Structures are given as C-alpha cells and as structure tokens.
Amino acid sequence: MSTDPSAPDAAPTVTPKAAYHHGDLRAQLIAAVRELVETHGPDGFSVAEAARRAGVSSAAPYKHFKDRHEILRGVVSEAMDRLRAAMEAGAAAHPHGSLEAVAAVGLAYVAFARAEPGVFRLVFGLTEGHENAPDLLAKGEGCFGVVVRAVAARLELPAGDGQVQRRAYMLWSFVHGHSFLTIDMKHKVASAEIDDWDYLVSISRAILASAAQA
Known part of the structure; x- marks a missing residue:
C-alpha cells in the first residue's frame, strides 16, 4: 500500500x-x-x-x-478517536512543518479506510441525528484540526488563517475522495498504479505550493 x-x-x-x-x-x-x-x-x-x-x-x-442505533454511534465515536490518534501519530513521525508530516496525516487516513472499510463507511454514512450529537461533531472537528495544524506548521501561519483553512480543506477533500475510491476499488480505472505515499506527497506539495504563490 x-x-x-x-x-x-x-x-x-x-x-x-x-x-x-x-x-x-x-x-x-x-x-x-x-x-x-x-x-x-x-x-x-x-x-x-x-x-x-x-x-x-x-x-x-x-x-x-438504549438501542441498536446507539451501539453503532458508539462504534463511530470510538473509531473517530482511533482515526485522530493515527493521524496525529503520522504527523509526529516526521519533522514539524515538513511536507512529509502533512502527507503522513493523509496516509494515516487512507490506511484507516483500507484496514476498516466497513467502519470507515459507517463513520461517514451514519448522519442521522448528528446535529444532535455535539460529541461526534467535536470529534470530526478534532480530526480536521490535525490537518489544519499540519498545514499551518508547513505554511508558518496561524491555524485560523484563511489560507490555512482553505488548503487544509482542499487536502482533506482529495484524501477523503481517494480513500473512498480506493476501498470501492474504483481507483483501478486509472491507467497507472497509484502509490498512496507518492500520491499524498504530490498532492500536498501542489496544494501548499499554490498557497505560497497566493
């Protein structure tokens, strides 16, 4: 992988x-x-x-x-904790502010989807009642916050800066789409094999370089 x-x-x-x-x-x-x-x-x-x-x-x-739905929400909550921990560990494995640290956050995300495709789908498919689940909303924001902090460190800007927020969202969109295409096997429509690490480094470099130019 x-x-x-x-x-x-x-x-x-x-x-x-x-x-x-x-x-x-x-x-x-x-x-x-x-x-x-x-x-x-x-x-x-x-x-x-x-x-x-x-x-x-x-x-x-x-x-x-209280019921089956609440058990599934418990699975989602626990999975989001593990996903965030994996993303944080990915960033921490590389020098602070490096391009590799940003890419490693995405790699952890893709690796989670590959290892637990059913749970990964559940996390993003169990939307009913989330507006009444501030704990799950907070955990989702916490996962995105890992991306934001890695991008902020790379761009040497505050986490709340508009460029940081936009580039973090762009990166998350690419990685999220790649994760679903991968577990759905639709990535095979590509004419060449795509290595996750090379893909994530390339995407991170392109998106963050465009931020510097802006």
Whole structure:
C-alpha cells in the first residue's frame, strides 16, 4: 500500500474475545460490533449476535446502549478517536512543518479506510441525528484540526488563517475522495498504479505550493 516506512498502524487488531473483561462491557460490545460491521455491514447484524460474540446475554447490551442505533454511534465515536490518534501519530513521525508530516496525516487516513472499510463507511454514512450529537461533531472537528495544524506548521501561519483553512480543506477533500475510491476499488480505472505515499506527497506539495504563490 505505502512506501513510507514510518506510516502508523491506523487500525489496531481487535482484542480477542478471550481477553475481554466483563467489567468493560461497553468496549467489549463495541469491539464485537466493529467485527460484524466489517463482515456484514451496519445493517446486516443483530444486537443478539453482537452479544453472543462478546460472550454476554442478549439483554446485556441494553445496560449501556438504549438501542441498536446507539451501539453503532458508539462504534463511530470510538473509531473517530482511533482515526485522530493515527493521524496525529503520522504527523509526529516526521519533522514539524515538513511536507512529509502533512502527507503522513493523509496516509494515516487512507490506511484507516483500507484496514476498516466497513467502519470507515459507517463513520461517514451514519448522519442521522448528528446535529444532535455535539460529541461526534467535536470529534470530526478534532480530526480536521490535525490537518489544519499540519498545514499551518508547513505554511508558518496561524491555524485560523484563511489560507490555512482553505488548503487544509482542499487536502482533506482529495484524501477523503481517494480513500473512498480506493476501498470501492474504483481507483483501478486509472491507467497507472497509484502509490498512496507518492500520491499524498504530490498532492500536498501542489496544494501548499499554490498557497505560497497566493
């Protein structure tokens, strides 16, 4: 996938069921649902099946979640935390303010999508009720904030500067589109193989160079 040796592992392996502790039932269920979403999609599993995978009774999930939709929102919330951590680790693996630090943020994003396409789709497809979920909105802004800070450092401008905000959004748009095209296998319509790292470095260089010219 990538030729960058410092690329972070965006999606850690789910903890085996045997290692779970029933005292952490919420995390246990979220891990089980993550597995099911990858296998069956967000609409293809039952709460009872998740409970069986977690090794608890079918009634146990409702001690922490009021319904199936709330369990999926829990999966989204946890996934956004992991995505942000991976993006931050990507930037931190390269010199502050470097082009590589910017590209590595995008690489972590693409790597997450490749590793967990079902959960990645869920994060951006579960829109119902988000206007009433300030916690999820804040986490989305936190992920975008990683891009903004990397761009600001590269351009040596404040994070709130208009150029920084615009270029960060442009970069996120390119990376987000590339991620979906990749997991949908539509990137194969290209006539040449596209290496993620080369692509992200090239896009970062082009967008940030145009900012300097502006």
